[in-house]
Amino acid sequence: MSRRARASGARWTTDAGIGVLLEESHALPLVDVDLILRAGALHDPVGKEGLARLAARMLRMGTRKLTSDAVDEAIDAMGASVSIDVGHGTTRIHASVIRRSLPALFDLLGSLLRAPALRASDLGLLQRETVSDLLSQRDNDRWLAGRAFRGHLFGDHPYGRPAVGSAATVVASTRKDVEAYLETHLVAPGLTIGVSGAVTESDLKALIDRAFGALRTGQPQPMAVAAPRVQRGRRVLVIDKPDRTQTQVFVGTLGTRFRDPVFYPLVVANTVFGGTFTSRLVREVRGERGWSYAASSRLGVDRQREAWALYTHPSNEHVADCIALELGLIDAFVEQGITAEELAAARSFLVKSHAFDRDTASKRLEPRLEGEIHGLPEAFYSRYVEHVGGVTVEQARDAVRSRLSARDLSIVLVASAAEVAGPLAKLPGVAQVEVVPFDAV
Amino acid sequence: MLLGRPRMNHADLEARLNANVARTNARVRFVEEVPFGDSLRIQRWTMGNGLGVLLLRDPSAPVFSYQTWFRVGSSHETPGKTGQAHLLEHLMFNATRNHPHGEFDRLLEAAGGETNAATWVDWTCYYENLPASELGLAVHLESDRMAHLKLERQKVVSEKEVVVSERRDRVDDDVEGRVSETLYATAFGRTHPYGWPTIGWMTDIEGFTPADCREFYRTHYAPPGASVVLVGDVDPEHALSLLQEHYGPLRGPARPEAPAVPRSRQRAERRKIVRWPTPTPKLAVGWHAPPYGDFDHAVLTLIDQLLVGGRSSRLYLDLVREREIASEVRMSLAPFQHGGLVDLWISAREGHPVARSLAVVEKHLARLRRELVSEDELDKVKNRLELGFIGALETAQGKADQIGFCETVASDPRHTFVRLEEYRRVTPEDVRRVARAVFVDARRTLVEVVPTTRGRA
Numbered sequence: 054m055s056r057r058a059r060a061s062g063a064r065w066t067t068d069a070g071i072g073v074l075l076e077e078s079h080a081l082p083l084v085d086v087d088l089i090l091r092a093g094a095l096h097d098p099v100g101k102e103g104l105a106r107l108a109a110r111m112l113r114m115g116t117r118k119l120t121s122d123a124v125d126e127a128i129d130a131m132g133a134s135v136s137i138d139v140g141h142g143t144t145r146i147h148a149s150v151i152r153r154s155l156p157a158l159f160d161l162l163g164s165l166l167r168a169p170a171l172r173a174s175d176l177g178l179l180q181r182e183t184v185s186d187l188l189s190q191r192d193n194d195r196w197l198a199g200r201a202f203r204g205h206l207f208g209d210h211p212y213g214r215p216a217v218g219s220a221a222t223v224v225a226s227t228r229k230d231v232e233a234y235l236e237t238h239l240v241a242p243g244l245t246i247g248v249s250g251a252v253t254e255s256d257l258k259a260l261i262d263r264a265f266g267a268l269r270t271g272q273p274q275p276m277a278v279a280a281p282r283v284q285r286g287r288r289v290l291v292i293d294k295p296d297r298t299q300t301q302v303f304v305g306t307l308g309t310r311f312r313d314p315v316f317y318p319l320v321v322a323n324t325v326f327g328g329t330f331t332s333r334l335v336r337e338v339r340g341e342r343g344w345s346y347a348a349s350s351r352l353g354v355d356r357q358r359e360a361w362a363l364y365t366h367p368s369n370e371h372v373a374d375c376i377a378l379e380l381g382l383i384d385a386f387v388e389q390g391i392t393a394e395e396l397a398a399a400r401s402f403l404v405k406s407h408a409f410d411r412d413t414a415s416k417r418l419e420p421r422l423e424g425e426i427h428g429l430p431e432a433f434y435s436r437y438v439e440h441v442g443g444v445t446v447e448q449a450r451d452a453v454r455s456r457l458s459a460r461d462l463s464i465v466l467v468a469s470a471a472e473v474a475g476p477l478a479k480l481p482g483v484a485q486v487e488v489v490p491f492d493a494v
Numbered sequence: 495m496l497l498g499r500p501r502m503n504h505a506d507l508e509a510r511l512n513a514n515v516a517r518t519n520a521r522v523r524f525v526e527e528v529p530f531g532d533s534l535r536i537q538r539w540t541m542g543n544g545l546g547v548l549l550l551r552d553p554s555a556p557v558f559s560y561q562t563w564f565r566v567g568s569s570h571e572t573p574g575k576t577g578q579a580h581l582l583e584h585l586m587f588n589a590t591r592n593h594p595h596g597e598f599d600r601l602l603e604a605a606g607g608e609t610n611a612a613t614w615v616d617w618t619c620y621y622e623n624l625p626a627s628e629l630g631l632a633v634h635l636e637s638d639r640m641a642h643l644k645l646e647r648q649k650v651v652s653e654k655e656v657v658v659s660e661r662r663d664r665v666d667d668d669v670e671g672r673v674s675e676t677l678y679a680t681a682f683g684r685t686h687p688y689g690w691p692t693i694g695w696m697t698d699i700e701g702f703t704p705a706d707c708r709e710f711y712r713t714h715y716a717p718p719g720a721s722v723v724l725v726g727d728v729d730p731e732h733a734l735s736l737l738q739e740h741y742g743p744l745r746g747p748a749r750p751e752a753p754a755v756p757r758s759r760q761r762a763e764r765r766k767i768v769r770w771p772t773p774t775p776k777l778a779v780g781w782h783a784p785p786y787g788d789f790d791h792a793v794l795t796l797i798d799q800l801l802v803g804g805r806s807s808r809l810y811l812d813l814v815r816e817r818e819i820a821s822e823v824r825m826s827l828a829p830f831q832h833g834g835l836v837d838l839w840i841s842a843r844e845g846h847p848v849a850r851s852l853a854v855v856e857k858h859l860a861r862l863r864r865e866l867v868s869e870d871e872l873d874k875v876k877n878r879l880e881l882g883f884i885g886a887l888e889t890a891q892g893k894a895d896q897i898g899f900c901e902t903v904a905s906d907p908r909h910t911f912v913r914l915e916e917y918r919r920v921t922p923e924d925v926r927r928v929a930r931a932v933f934v935d936a937r938r939t940l941v942e943v944v945p946t947t948r949g950r951a
Contacts, residue, residue, distance in 0.1 A: 080554050083884045122815070125805035130870075132877030134804075151881055178815070185821040185843050188773045192669050295771045295946075299662040330599045330609075340596070343655025346663055366663055398604055405606020408625045412555035413888050492773070 062421065063254050067261060069268055070242035074421050075257055076249040078414035082152035084250035085415045088162065089426055090144040091245075092238035094216035095278055103218020104226045106139040107179055108234045112146070113137065114175040116168045121175055124165070131157045139216045142276055142356060143426060144238075152251045156260060163264025166239065173228045184220045191491060194467045195366075197292055198301035201494050202465040205290045206305060206360055210281040241265065243273030247422040249414035280357050283307050283461045287380075287482040290463070293470035294491040300372045300468035301364075304379050306458050308352050308361030311427050315452035316354070317440040322449040323352040324399040325391045326382070327363060331398070333382055334363060342378075344371045356427065361457055369468065373476035376464060380481055387459040390450025403441045410437075467491065504537070511734050519543035519717075520742025522734055528908050531887075536897060536907050537730060541737065543745045544718030548897055548907050549733060550725040552890055558726025559894040560632040561621040562640070563902045565721075566714040568694075569615045569687035569832075570753050574701075577657065577694015578710050580613040581702055584653045586620065587611075591642040595649065598635055605631050614692055616831045617902045623891050626727040630736055636722070637740035640715055650704045658700065661693050669770050670839070673778045673941050680764050681780050681835055681939040687755050688834055716746020721901055725894040755832040758782045764939040769946050774821070776943035777848035779855070780835035781932050783827055787904040791827070792916035793928040794836055798825045799875035800867060800925070801858065802838075806874070808858050817854065819846040831903050835939075836932065848942060862929040866922035879917050883910070 062076040090109075097104045113135065114121040128135050131154035138145045150158045190196050200215055207213030217223075246265070248257055283306065309319050327334035327350025338348040345365040353359030363383075367375040391399075411417050420434035433440075460482065466473065470488045478486045504524040512521045525538040530550055539547040571578050587609075589595040602609050607624040622632045665671035675691045682689035693699075722741075724733055760782065784790040801809045802825045813820040822841040828834025840851045886892050887910075900909035 081884050081887060083881075083888070122806065122811070125811075126874075129804040129806045129878055130874040132881045134878075134881065149881060149885060151877065151884065154877075178818075181818060182814075182821070188844060189821045189841055192772050194667060298666045299659065329603050331596065331603055336596070339656055341652070343652035344659065346656055346660035366659065368659060368662060398600065402603045402606060405604075405625055405628075406608065408555070408557050408606065409608065409623060412557050412890070415888075 062418070065258070067241070067265065069266055069270060071261070071265055071268070072245040072425060073257070073261060074245070074247045074418060074425060075252070075254055076414040076418035076421070077253065078249065079251045082251050084150050084152055084155050084248065084252050086148045086150070086158065086162070087247040087422060088146040088166070089245045089247065089422065090238060091142065091243045091273055091276060091426060093140050093142045093144050094214065095141045095211050095276065096234070096238065096274065097214070097218070100222060101218075101226050101230060102214050102222040103183065103216070104230055104234055105144060106216050106218065107176065107183070107223065107226055108231045109137045109139050109144045109146070110179050111171055111176060111231050112165050112169050112235075114172065114179070115170045116164050117170050119164070119170075124161070127157070127161055133158050141212060141216065141278070155252060159260040159264040166265065167268055169235065171228060171232055171235075176226075176228050176231060180224050180226070183217065183223045187217065187220055194294065194297070194301045197294070197491055197494055198303055198465055198467040201290060201292050201467070202303035202305065202362065202463060203360065205288070205465050206284070206307070206463040207281050208284060211278060212281055212355070212357070212359070237274060239269065240271035240273055241268040242270065244268070245422065245425055247418050249418040276356070278357050281307060283458060284463070285461050286484050287460070287462045287464065287480070289477050289480070289483055289486040290465045291470045291474050291477070291486065291488045292465070292467040292491050292494055293488050294467055295469055297369070297467070297469045299366050299368045300466050300473055301366050302372065302376060303362050303364055303465045304376065304383070304462055305360050305362030306462050307358045307456075309354055309456055310356060310358045311354055311429055311433075313358075313456070315448070315456060318444045318448040318452035319352060319456060321396065321399050321403065321441060321444040322386075322391055322453050323350055323361070324403060325395045325449075326350050326386055328399070329402060333386070334379070337378060337382060338365055338367075338375060344368070344375050369472045372466070372468065372473045373480065376477070377480055380459075380462075383457075383459045383462070387453055387457055390453055391446065393446050396444065396446050396449060400442055400444065404438050407438055507731055511731065511738065515738060515742070517542070517742050519745050520738045522547070522738060530893070530897070530908050531911060538907070539734065541717065541741060543741065544749070545737070545741050546721035546901070547734070547737060548721060548723045548901060549730050550893060550897065551728060551730060552725055552893060553727045555890065556626045556727050557623065557890055558626055558629060558724060558728050559621060559623050559889070559891040560629070560636065561619055561723040561894045561898045562636050563721045563723060563898040564618045564714060565616070565719050565749065565752075565902055566618055567614050567616045568690065568692040569755055570714065571687070571690070573685050573690070574698060575706065576690040576698045577692070578702065578706065579618055580693050581654065581657055581699065582707055582710055583611045583613045583618050583620075584657060585645060585650065585707060586639055586643060588649045588653070589644045589646065590638050591644060592638050593635075598639070601631060601635065607632075615688055615834070617899075619898060621891065621894070629728055629733060633736040633740045637744065640717070640720070640741075641744045641746070643711060643715075645704050645707045645711065647704050650702070650707055654699060654702060657693065658696070661696060661699065664693065665691065666696075669768075669772055669776065669943060672770070673768055673776065673839075673943060674837075676766050676768055677778050677780045677837060677939055677941045678835065680766050680941065681760065681782070682758055686758075687753055688830065688832070713747065713750055716749075717741060717744055718746060719749040721898065723894045723898040723901070725897065726890040757833070758937075760937050760939070762936055766939075766941045768941060768943050770943050772943060772945045774844050775842045775848045775945060777840045777842070777852060778837055778941045779852070780837035780939045781934070782937050783833055783836040783932060785831055785833040786829040787831070787909070789916055790928050790931070791829075792913055793920050793924045794827055794932060795879065796872070796875050796917060796920050797862065797925060797929060798827050798836065799878055800862075800871065801825060803875055803878050809855065812854055812858065813840070813851055819843055819854075820851050823851075829899075829903065859929065859933045863926065863933065865926070867925050869922065872920065872922060872925070876917050876920075880914065883914050886910075
């Protein structure tokens with residue numbers, strides 16, 4: 054077992070090769086546990102999208118000695134909650150638990166990961182549940198718009214494929230697929246455990262060694278993903294849904310990645326553009342015109358370039374004007390960057406509000422976990438204040454110009470097409486408007 | 495274990511704070527100190543102008559949450575003027591006599607702060623979360639907008655547009671929002687204070703004038719109708735002296751009488767149909783529930799958990815896992831001062847009518863009315879509730895939320911701990927008694943969603 058101390062908390066590697074990060078706090082009798090596997094939807098075979106998510110959810114469906122109902126009963130009875138989130142490059146099992154039940158939680162999680170039952174009947178149940186959930190999500194216009202936006206922006210790139218898959222691909226996975234997936238990816242050196250809350254380092258070591266000491270070893274699969282390519286032009290996709298009184302709108306292009314040298318200048322610039330209540334987008338769309346209750350821009354980040362996306366939901370009568378306004382704001386942002394006054398305000402906000410990124414143990418742990426999973430240098434997050442505080446007007450302007458394209462934009466709407474589609478073709482730079490029914494997404 | 499520090503001599507502190515204060519409105523009076531968990535303590539003070547103050551020093555992080563709870567919500571409105579409390583909440587972020595439009599947010603963001611607000615039937619709450627060094631800014635800005643808000647015509651017009659957009663997002667284009675609104679209007683009636691939506695009917699929102707807003711502001715926004723809740727790494731003496739300086743000059747009309755909220759007289763089942771472009775049928779069922787402050791509200795919270803809390807709950811297991819006739823089942827218990835609804839939401843799976851799900855629900859409710867729940871099952875849901883209780887207290891804002899809500903709705907800032915004790919006291923007999931009292935068919939309302947289009951899987 055090796056151990057190196059970090060100023061912010063303990064980190065060690067177990068004999069089995071599991072990386073462990075601890076952020077200790079005894080303020081409340083509560084512990085959060087994250088089991089993070091370096092595998093996710095990027096590993097889904099084409100035609101079997103959703104396999105990684107199914108495999109992760111199968112881990113919760115019991116062992117040879119425990120049925121899935123018994124697992125659920127045990128989790129609820131100990132005063133715990135367990136959730137599973139599968140992204141492109143990671144699978145995260147998150148648990149919160151009352152301190153007194155922590156040993157029982159670790160024993161349960163250990164048995165589930167060491168010897169999952171992988172019953173065919175449970176897989177069928179999860180597949181039917183997933184298909185049903187996908188159907189239900191069509192009630193959620195923002196979800197529909199977000200899913201369609203990523204497909205439109207990234208095209209055939211893996212980032213455009215939803216981790217949940219589609220009804221057709223979810224039912225294509227077999228028990229053997231799930232077994233093979235876990236055989237390949239569920240190995241101790243591919244696992245990182247993050248724990249925050251009321252547990253000491255020595256207690257945690259004993260709990261982890263008992264629960265995960267016998268987890269299979271092996272080599273984790275390398276995570277290779279190609280850089281996505283910008284699709285040219287301003288392209289509009291309308292997801293047609295009847296009886297909408299307003300329109301969900303995403304406008305965006307490719308943004309940044311973790312190892313991008315201009316990552317922090319982009320963070321500051323995005324804060325100015327649409328990251329706070331006083332940002333340009335919120336001021337113009339909501340403050341001045343009252344067109345949309347929500348207005349924001351988000352800068353995603355991953356191993357390769359993720360999306361930079363604006364979100365608004367104007368009423369049908371204002372859709373074309375609102376998108377035209379957003380396009381104008383993007384043009385000005387890319388051509389002129391930000392002002393010194395805007396920069397000072399954004400830097401001040403980001404630096405001072407950093408206190409709220411660190412006011413609980415779980416928040417302090419999160420950047421350490423992200424750095425560990427993505428192999429980032431420790432200074433990437435630990436020197437956040439210096440990174441953000443040191444950005445200049447020129448750096449922000451150059452970062453925006455070099456990364457964000459005002460010419461190449463995906464514009465995706467969920468709307469009643471007959472009411473809004475006409476004026477969209479006249480938006481500046483728009484070459485095509487495609488309309489698809491909402492139940493085809 | 496929560497952190498704390500030794501108790502202080504409040505009489506000495508009160509004397510020091512009032513030593514050079516001539517204005518009666520600015521004088522502070524210590525009322526009581528009450529425990530908040532094992533080692534934190536809430537100090538209750540009042541100012542001469544009627545402002546209530548609740549202080550909790552919590553040094554666990556160098557931040558604080560500053561909240562202002564006004565005892566006015568949508569139940570204080572009148573038919574034809576619904577949504578007024580919520581519209582005013584939006585307008586409170588605009589210009590004052592001392593700060594032009596936009597400066598409130600600019601100053602807070604420059605200080606690293608986050609601010610927002612919320613309105614519900616019994617209250618309106620404003621909050622700022624800031625680094626510990628910025629207390630003076632929060633006190634200044636909140637006291638300023640309590641007394642000096644400018645309600646200009648142009649801003650009232652544009653903010654009404656924002657609220658219209660919010661209503662379309664939350665209600666007019668959202669099946670759950672539409673059903674919830676229909677359920678409450680049907681169960682209570684459209685002229686009952688709990689029967690109209692907090693966001694207001696669309697025609698009422700569109701009809702508000704600046705004069706309406708000024709009248710509501712003058713009537714309800716004054717120190718006697720408000721409590722300031724401050725939680726975080728702050729020194730109480732410094733905080734109280736700032737409150738004296740900034741709120742001391744304020745005074746306002748006496749708090750208006752609380753509205754009469756009559757008990758529901760529903761004696762027969764009520765039904766409504768909502769037609770909606772959704773792929774599957776849905777059903778909402780609401781029963782009248784006790785007021786938040788009642789012990790039976792705690793019992794009903796446990797019943798909610800027994801039925802739908804977690805994957806081992808009775809209805810989730812039966813409807814979603816075993817029969818596979820529903821994709822989702824949830825319950826919601828309104829935490830209203832005078833008793834709202836406990837409502838059940840079922841989203842059916844494709845090809846399965848909601849009537850089948852309802853029949854299963856009725857079977858489980860009959861079992862609750864007939865049989866005593868086992869101690870093991872009761873312990874399980876108590877553990878789940880304890881987890882949620884602890885999780886809600888992680889941050890300064892989480893603690894302030896609990897204190898402000900409990901003070902406003904239950905007249906006891908530590909009621910969240912009282913509630914935890916109530917959960918622990920609940921017996922199987924309590925569960926059966928409350929199930930028999932609440933789940934009565936003649937006092938239920940059903941809203942069924944009938945799909946107008948079908949989606950392909």
